[in-house]
Amino acid sequence: MSDPAPGAAENVPAGPGVPLASARGRWIVLATVLGSTMALLDSTVVNVALPRIGEDLDADLAVLQWTANAYLVTLAGLILVGGALGDRYGRRRIFVLGVVWFAAGSLLCGIAPNAGILIAARALQGIGGALLTPGSLALIQGSIAPGDRARAVGLWSGFGGVGAAVGPFLGGWLVDGPGWRWVFLLNVPVAALCVPVALRHVPESRDPQAHGRFDVLGAFLGAAALALLTYALIEARSGSPLVIASAVGGVLLSAAFVYVERHRADPMVPFDIFASRLFTAVNLVTLCVYAAFGGFFFLVVLQLQVVSGYSALAAGAALLPTTALMLLLSARSGALGERIGPRIPLTVGPLLCAAGMLLMLRVGPAASYVQDVLPALLVMGMGMVTLVAPLTATVLSSVDPGRAGLASGINNAAARAAGLLAVAALPLLAGMGPDAYREPAEFDAAFGRAMLWCAGVLLLGAAVAWATVRTPAPGAACHPQCHTYCATTSPPLEPPRTAEP
Template sequence: MPDVRMASPQGKWILLTTVLGSSMALLDSTVVNVALPRIGRDLDADLAALQWTVNAYMVTLAGLILLGGSLGDHYGRRKVFVVGVVWFASASLLCGLAPNAGVLVAARALQGVGGALLTPGSLALIQASFHPDDRGRAVGLWSGFGGIGAAVGPFLGGWLVDGPGWRWVFLLNVPLALVCVPVALRHVPESRDRLTHGRFDVLGAVLGALALALVTYALIEAREGTLLVALAAVAGVAAGVAFVVVERRRPDPMMPPDIFASRQFTAVNLVTLCVYAAFGGFFFLTAVQLQVVAGWSALGAGTALLPATALMLLLSARSGELGERIGPRIPLTVGPLLCATGMLLMLRVGPDASYVADVLPAVVVMGLGMVSLVAPLTATVLASVDVGRAGLASGINNAAARAAGLVAVAALPLLTGMGPETYRSATAFDTSFGRAMVICAGVLVVGSAVAFGTVRRPAPGCEHPECRTHGCVTAPPLEGERAGPRLGDGEG
């Protein structure tokens, strides 16, 4: 049984290294959007390259994150976590030194592989190391510090972009890794699942990532209208179908189809797709809108969205308690509607926008909507499956959120008529941004309708604090299995 106590020096070191590791991935998911206009200018990149700067990372992360948890179970959670941190830092160094957009995109894809290894492992190490009496507090501190890191990310990214330069958004991960790895090797005990059989669904992971990559490519390049784009679209759909077939036939699939036999689980994942697709498009475009159209600095654009994340950190616990009292249906119906209202309020943001009059009301309403839905959404996902599959359910839900975000980043410019150079023109981008906010709001309304029509009160839900303290806007919070030993199998 894990016996490390929270008050011991070893316990503090374990908490430090897991927070540093998860913060690397969280920071990267929130700071890059702020840097996009400067990256485009410095590397002479078109809009498609900026989309790939975001999506190359998300493709590999979403496609491989479930496999990453299983590898930790079998080979050792500390070992896979350390490999993930080193991999992520090495790819970050390559991002920071990238001479052109092509190298940057390739390095971002490599970053996603590292993220898929370290992200599930950070929570699994805490669950597998701490004494049961201290585990809840340790997980709560881990989640809280991670949320703070996600909240500070855009501010830090803006400061780096305006100061030493956008490359330091990536290079910052290197010193973090230099602290994280030695601490992990010295102080974190190794753990693994003794019941694992060593069979991994590598084919399923590859097909899933390939389907995401090909569909994303087809959406980003669709305006070219070439035969290659058409073939990529067909191949992407074929890879998706092959993924479903493989998962149905494999004895140990990465994403067991029978988990979707729970109507509640399926319904909440549909809500997740709608919500995080809208969030992905919103945060991708808003950082550019504030800089290109409103004329703000990168620091100003990054700081502008801070109140939304701060509200999540401050009020998520109360939202989770409210959801347990009244059930998830109302929060998951009202939350997306509030977020949709916030996005429509962003239509007021144009040239010379005032933060207090134009931006802050939209951000506050958005934040209240996120507070309303994130904790109840995660708790409902977990309560909709057997206790022993909580980690798997959370991993699937997390991967679905990331996949929804990357599809939104790929599709919105196409749907709103953005050309390769649109982001260089304030007038053209402002017009497309307005269309995008209407589309994102519409997707949220659909998610609200799905929640109202399908979500019902589950059995008593989330007992873990990581549901409650959450500050990342790109994916639902991580959640481990409730009590069993297989804690690394699919946290996301």
């Protein structure tokens, strides 16, 4: 690519936006794809590396849980703030800051000498992810010409979908080859390419109505409550006074978060948005399905490696059918949801996912991929295809158009919070001891119990959908970012609505 009009992006003249067909338009898409892919890959490659991380650092199961959850605590707690900061101080500026922050956290993860530093670095990564994730779509919305935005978002989503699909395979290859540290170190050269592209070619954009008042207290209370509850769940077996204090503190901070958000003039989560019964219903379904997904994808790669004897590469490649189905069929699922309404997809999708998890009970020692693993993942993938695009479209159509970005952010944060709490709670509920992942027979038995829990939560989600979800007002279309969406940890974000010049 070459830019026919080099110069500082800050000096791009006002106009109707950058055409996607121009060199600058392609650079904008490239920058957003590079940044968002860093965060998207993190959700797929790290789980594959967990057994090797535990072996190398001589860590117990709690460390593996924290390796996954430290990132999600800060990401879920701050993602709404990240979007607000971009609207006020410049979306490109906050996006670039997030990419640099994420890369620094990744570098620290890659060189971490012990579990404590690795967990702290993962929390730092989550802060970077909260800054860059909302900005990637917002840059397209604020920079690309209005007539080209849907196609640009589709390209962004398509490339991201391919990245998500190959992520587990790439993670497995790195773990079996150069080592698990390269799962994190790979982000550094990607960031080194992304940052100069963004600074040179991406125009700065802001929301002229953003006022600069941020709900720092609400963000702190939300993240702290998640952290304390997560700690209490992971360490619950010890029954120590610290665990009890953490549980009580988490509940109290959760109550304080609700109180603060209800009484602030400019809350991070305005609770009046839940006056929409449909929005509330769909978020309840989101909590159920993404809790099950979070627990499933955390445990399944451990099951394949610890019990079934798969290499990290084979375990990562085994998950390809799920994301491939989402990559290929999400658009058709969204179109179907438009025709028949969301109630049936949001009921049938969780039921199919539950069936897939029950089929995983067949995956044990020396499991055949074709006969045991593949059927479960295909059914699971079809369930995810059925529900994700209609879920997102229903969230966006359940509120006023001007609040679609806020509604999407809340839904995304809720999904991530549900996933991290599931990763914390599921080993406890399934009776996994601290060294279970080192004992194939013990882990296999606990994995079976965990799949029953996940299937039960999905059945609850299906029941909630059938009882509460109704067809929204006309216009619940499948948005471009849903067409090739492949992430398994959260529904897609909606870019903020930007006034056309």
